[in-house]
Amino acid sequence: MAIIVQKYGGTSVGTIxxxxxxxxxxxxxxxxxxxxxxxxxxxxxxxxxxxxMAYDISPDPDKRELDVLxxxxxxxxxxxxxxxxxxxxxxxxxxxxxxxxxxxxxxHTKSKIADINENKIIDELQKDKIIIVAxxxxxxxxxxITTLGRGGSDTTAVALAAKLKxxxxxxxxxxxxxTVDPRLYPSARKLEYxxxxxxxxxxxxxxxxxxxxxxxxxxxxxxxxLVALNTGDIPGTIIKxxxxxxxxxAITGLAxxxxxxxxxxxxxxxxxxxxxxxxxxxxxxxxxxDMISQxxxxxxxxxxxxxxxxxxxYRASRILDSFKDKLSTFSYEAYENIxxxxxxxxxxxxQSGVAAxxxxxxAENRIPVSIVTTSEIKISYVISPGDQTxxxxxxxxxxxx
Amino acid sequence: MAIIVQKYGGTSVGTIxxxxxxxxxxxxxxxxxxxxxxxxxxxxxxxxxxxxMAYDISPDPDKRELDVLxxxxxxxxxxxxxxxxxxxxxxxxxxxxxxxxxxxxxxHTKSKIADINENKIIDELQKDKIIIVAxxxxxxxxxxITTLGRGGSDTTAVALAAKLKxxxxxxxxxxxxxTVDPRLYPSARKLEYxxxxxxxxxxxxxxxxxxxxxxxxxxxxxxxxLVALNTGDIPGTIIKxxxxxxxxxAITGLAxxxxxxxxxxxxxxxxxxxxxxxxxxxxxxxxxxDMISQxxxxxxxxxxxxxxxxxxxYRASRILDSFKDKLSTFSYEAYENIxxxxxxxxxxxxQSGVAAxxxxxxAENRIPVSIVTTSEIKISYVISPGDQTxxxxxxxxxxxx
Numbered sequence: 001m002a003i004i005v006q007k008y009g010g011t012s013v014g015t016i017x018x019x020x021x022x023x024x025x026x027x028x029x030x031x032x033x034x035x036x037x038x039x040x041x042x043x044x045x046x047x048x049x050x051x052x053m054a055y056d057i058s059p060d061p062d063k064r065e066l067d068v069l070x071x072x073x074x075x076x077x078x079x080x081x082x083x084x085x086x087x088x089x090x091x092x093x094x095x096x097x098x099x100x101x102x103x104x105x106x107x108h109t110k111s112k113i114a115d116i117n118e119n120k121i122i123d124e125l126q127k128d129k130i131i132i133v134a135x136x137x138x139x140x141x142x143x144x145i146t147t148l149g150r151g152g153s154d155t156t157a158v159a160l161a162a163k164l165k166x167x168x169x170x171x172x173x174x175x176x177x178x179t180v181d182p183r184l185y186p187s188a189r190k191l192e193y194x195x196x197x198x199x200x201x202x203x204x205x206x207x208x209x210x211x212x213x214x215x216x217x218x219x220x221x222x223x224x225x226l227v228a229l230n231t232g233d234i235p236g237t238i239i240k241x242x243x244x245x246x247x248x249x250a251i252t253g254l255a256x257x258x259x260x261x262x263x264x265x266x267x268x269x270x271x272x273x274x275x276x277x278x279x280x281x282x283x284x285x286x287x288x289x290d291m292i293s294q295x296x297x298x299x300x301x302x303x304x305x306x307x308x309x310x311x312x313x314y315r316a317s318r319i320l321d322s323f324k325d326k327l328s329t330f331s332y333e334a335y336e337n338i339x340x341x342x343x344x345x346x347x348x349x350x351q352s353g354v355a356a357x358x359x360x361x362x363a364e365n366r367i368p369v370s371i372v373t374t375s376e377i378k379i380s381y382v383i384s385p386g387d388q389t390x391x392x393x394x395x396x397x398x399x400x401x
Numbered sequence: 402m403a404i405i406v407q408k409y410g411g412t413s414v415g416t417i418x419x420x421x422x423x424x425x426x427x428x429x430x431x432x433x434x435x436x437x438x439x440x441x442x443x444x445x446x447x448x449x450x451x452x453x454m455a456y457d458i459s460p461d462p463d464k465r466e467l468d469v470l471x472x473x474x475x476x477x478x479x480x481x482x483x484x485x486x487x488x489x490x491x492x493x494x495x496x497x498x499x500x501x502x503x504x505x506x507x508x509h510t511k512s513k514i515a516d517i518n519e520n521k522i523i524d525e526l527q528k529d530k531i532i533i534v535a536x537x538x539x540x541x542x543x544x545x546i547t548t549l550g551r552g553g554s555d556t557t558a559v560a561l562a563a564k565l566k567x568x569x570x571x572x573x574x575x576x577x578x579x580t581v582d583p584r585l586y587p588s589a590r591k592l593e594y595x596x597x598x599x600x601x602x603x604x605x606x607x608x609x610x611x612x613x614x615x616x617x618x619x620x621x622x623x624x625x626x627l628v629a630l631n632t633g634d635i636p637g638t639i640i641k642x643x644x645x646x647x648x649x650x651a652i653t654g655l656a657x658x659x660x661x662x663x664x665x666x667x668x669x670x671x672x673x674x675x676x677x678x679x680x681x682x683x684x685x686x687x688x689x690x691d692m693i694s695q696x697x698x699x700x701x702x703x704x705x706x707x708x709x710x711x712x713x714x715y716r717a718s719r720i721l722d723s724f725k726d727k728l729s730t731f732s733y734e735a736y737e738n739i740x741x742x743x744x745x746x747x748x749x750x751x752q753s754g755v756a757a758x759x760x761x762x763x764a765e766n767r768i769p770v771s772i773v774t775t776s777e778i779k780i781s782y783v784i785s786p787g788d789q790t791x792x793x794x795x796x797x798x799x800x801x802x
Contacts, residue, residue, distance in 0.1 A: 016454060016457045016458055019458065020458060050477065053417060053477075053481060054480075054481065054484050056417045057417055057420065057421060057481060057484050057485045057488060058484050058485065058487070058488035059488075060488075061484040061487075061488070062483065062484055062487045064494070065480040065481075065483045065484045065487070065494075065495060066480070066484075068476060068479070068480040068483075068495055068497075069476070069477060069480035069481065069484075071476070072473035072476045072477050075469060075470070075472075075473045075476075076451065076454075076470060076473050078469070079455075079466040079467070079469040079470035080454060080455065080458060080466075080470065082463065082466045082469075083455050083458050083459050083462040083463055083466045083467075083470075084458045084459065086459065086462075086463045086466070087458060087459035087460075087461075087462070093465070093466075094466060094469055096469075096546075098499065099544055099545075099546075143500055144500075145497075145500075
């Protein structure tokens with residue numbers, strides 16, 4: 001019998017009625033002869049509500065306790081889904097991360113799954129049970145409750161599927177992966193397939209749906225992942241290894257990110273040790289910077305621009321202020337109002353000139369670009385938000401997205 | 402250093418502000434040189450809300466899953482209290498029943514604490530931590546989450562105090578144990594002390610405050626228990642072994658129960674095997690019956706009356722209906738409208754005539770009594786609810802309650 005791991009996100013289990021609906025669907029798949037393992041997130045806005053209570057008490061709540069607090073949300077969902085399944089004649093049983101043997105490592109609120117002890121799951125599947133597992137949580141080697149960070153339930157599902165050599169199905173409130181976010185470009189096409197590499201670049205470039213960590217894990221263990229609408233009645237997108245079934249187009253998708261800001265450092269001495277010191281100071285505060293560009297030196301000084309999440313702008317500014325005293329020529333400017341477009345496609349490997357085609361398109365449409373960075377299968381452009389719609393339409397038409 | 406186990410009930414941790422207030426009080430006691438172990442219930446009506454969701458899904462939710470569901474409520478409270486303590490400079494850490502080693506036995510939703518592995522607590526106390534423990538929950542030998550039934554957090558606190566040879570303080574929304582429920586008799590006095598035996602009889606006779614199981618446990622391990630208001634600023638009542646410091650009065654308290662019903666069985670053959678069969682049928686459905694009285698036999702038939710919780714009336718009736726076919730003379734009547742008064746006092750042991758004094762009082766006030774039962778330190782009377790206030794006042798004045 002095939003084992004199927006399904007994951008239902010927060011909106012999918014947001015109400016009693018939705019939980020009952022999921023129970024019906026899970027039982028149907030079970031009746032078709034599949035072994036079912038179901039991973040659930042917390043209901044609706046539960047996690048946000050719990051976190052808000054913690055921050056109402058303390059501006060800096062203890063992360064160990066935050067993990068304990070947040071872990072309860074998934075436990076409510078899992079027991080309710082189990083009750084719903086038992087109510088319609090299924091034989092279901094729910095397990096916390098601790099109970100099912102999800103071992104984690106790393107710091108609280110952003111732990112990683114170190115291993116899963118699959119014995120308990122296999123025992124219960126052999127008793128013909130439907131297994132419900134709390135997503136997003138595990139315990140570390142000290143039996144402390146830990147959580148896996150945003151999108152952690154996806155990671156739980158992929159890790160279980162990898163361990164059980166099972167199919168993995170992620171049910172969410174979007175019906176698949178699109179070439180462009182349909183809210184920004186309504187003519188976008190839904191992809192039947194996307195490769196792990198492309199999905200990773202899309203995810204890290206601002207296309208939500210799934211978090212990078214779960215895709216990395218799927219790629220590492222070669223677990224095909226179906227992403228589909230939680231009603232289950234329309235086809236979704238399958239994330240899998242690149243193969244011949246995929247379209248051989250230059251660009252698979254266009255990701256748009258409006259959550260980043262840009263900082264430009266002016267008058268930085270053209271000395272690698274100074275530049276390194278600045279970036280190390282920022283990295284030491286765990287601020288992730290993304291695109292970096294540097295001008296040619298003039299009078300032994302360079303200008304450097306980089307992007308970072310808007311939420312980190314304040315902390316980064318405090319660090320840069322400390323360099324003003326040390327470096328007489330140094331100043332910086334920050335702009336919150338930017339739009340980052342990333343074109344992603346494995347086809348770039350084999351088709352030359354994609355970057356040039358995009359540049360030409362932007363020039364024809366008189367859209368100035370402030371930074372460009374390229375990787376093997378992705379090119380990112382920072383433009384003005386006012387040009388965003390025009391740029392999306394031009395690129396989508398040119399590359400048939 | 403003395404170890405103090407404190408328990409805070411649902412209303413005591415009902416809001417963020419209340420949790421912050423408790424954190425201040427706990428830290429103060431810690432600063433005075435005490436080792437603090439805090440047991441918490443779920444916030445406010447959380448447990449009711451969780452149970453309602455389960456029953457919205459299923460008329461008969463799986464008890465194992467109900468336990469998982471309900472156990473989350475205490476975990477939310479404990480992490481928030483720990484965050485509140487850490488926020489004011491304390492060093493607090495919270496533990497689930499599983500983490501702190503609370504081992505249970507018996508069936509789901511009404512398990513009993515089998516043992517507590519105190520090593521983890523002692524380790525953490527030696528690190529000078531304030532320990533927060535989820536009340537009401539534990540795990541059985543299969544690592545299944547179990548709960549202890551209504552009032553279970555009191556039991557957790559008393560069991561911890563017994564294991565740690567600690568003081569036990571139960572903070573709640575009443576300010577102590579009264580001779581009579583002050584809502585029914587505003588002149589009632591608060592008791593400074595009450596013996597375990599008397600408290601047990603009061604609790605089993607309808608005086609809320611604490612559940613019988615926790616008092617039995619306190620008595621078994623001779624743990625004195627302070628019951629006090631959750632603001633902690635007025636003296637409460639101490640439940641402890643009977644000794645000379647207690648008042649030597651005939652009656653310590655008067656418990657009033659309006660949650661019972663009475664069933665009268667008519668025309669029952671005066672044959673012990675028939676009577677036993679009827680009561681065994683009722684007992685087999687786990688319906689607890691309380692006061693029983695039987696008339697003298699007339700024509701080899703007897704009438705039998707007994708009381709039972711109103712909530713069990715329907716189930717008991719279904720069982721009794723099944724005897725109508727077997728016993729041609731048999732019929733029964735049920736009355737939901739009764740009032741049960743129980744006078745409780747260790748003094749009854751040494752002072753004769755208490756029952757007679759109460760009977761005289763009721764007769765003088767023309768209050769008919771339908772059933773009377775006596776135990777060593779308690780006498781219960783079933784009267785009409787219309788006579789309740791008059792009876793309470795007469796008894797309270799006579800015995801100076």
